[in-house]
Amino acid sequence: MTNNIGNDVVIYKVTDNSDDPLNPKPGTLRYAMTHIKGKIWVTFEQNMKIRLQKPLLVSSFTTIDGRGARVNIAGGACLMLQRVTNVIIHGLRIHHCKAQTASTVMGPDKKIVNVGAVDGDAIRMVTSSKIWIDHNTLYESEDGLIDVTRGSTNITISNNWFRTQNKVMLLGHDDGYLRDKNMKVTVAFNYFGPNCTQRMPRVRHGYAHVVNNVYKGWGNYAIGGSMNPSIKSQANYFYAPKDGKKEVTWKKESGVVGEVAGNFQSVEDVFANGACFNGSGSGRGSVKPNYSPEQAFPVEDGHKVKDLTRNAGALKCSSTC
Incomplete structure (x- = not known):
């Protein structure tokens, strides 16, 4: 994941656990994904629980690094990696993710994106590549914990703890998706x-x-x-x-x-x-x-x-x- 490091990386610290899907506040995790361009390394100021109101669209060349704090993403929507590359998700506790109806959210580069209904996965990858999911704790979500779908490839899922879950990890969208x-x-x-x-x-x-x-x-x-x-x-x-x-x-x-x-x-x-x-x-x-x-x-x-x-x-x- 050498494209996630270098002198041009923006270091961003999350200080606010609130979430506004269309008008994210500075200091929030969603603000980092929508307003910061280029390579970004996200850390957290303190222990916090983030209840996402709608799916969080993670941007390319992003590292979300939970080390140094106890960070829970729980009780609402969770993470979606849609047509992105070079993403690291590390050190988070993601659980009790809930299904969501179709919605409109702000995505990377402040673009407004229509997101279809989601089933309640902790981390869902769609047409994405070069993704590293490492040292996270994932459990008790409505559908699955990790989905790798619709042509996603070059994915590493390592050092995670998966527990208390029916459907844990799906690799491949459906029987008819030949990509x-x-x-x-x-x-x-x-x-x-x-x-x-x-x-x-x-x-x-x-x-x-x-x-x-x-x-x-x-x-x-x-x-x-x-x-x-x-x-x-x-x-x-x-x-x-x-x-x-x-x-x-x-x-x-x-x-x-x-x-x-x-x-x-x-x-x-x-x-x-x-x-x-x-x-x-x-x-x-x-x-x-x-x-x-x-x-x-x-x-x-x-x-x-x-x-x-x-x-x-x-x-x-x-x-x-």
């Missing part, structure tokens, strides 16, 4: 649970590298997909629920005789308490991450992932950590 075949998402170093039911993640069409995560149980399944996705599950720690389904995966069959429902591969995963993985497809070689040398990272042994994810979620530290 999501180009989607690439890395899901790494996250802690799922307790009380997560499904979609950790659920993938349509595209590619997901799911690596070094802890799964503390699940309801219906942990990793699922449809429309022939490619999923590499690598060195994760799967701890199956005491009662209920032990199977990690779920696949929506195509209905075509002899056609598999995607390429699901497990490599060096650790299975505890009876967990099992039903793989499918053409083998490990076809699901290698297509990382550049700058993007590649070391993968830890699956037995050590519980320690690796010990600090998943919003960090409790000063702004210098």
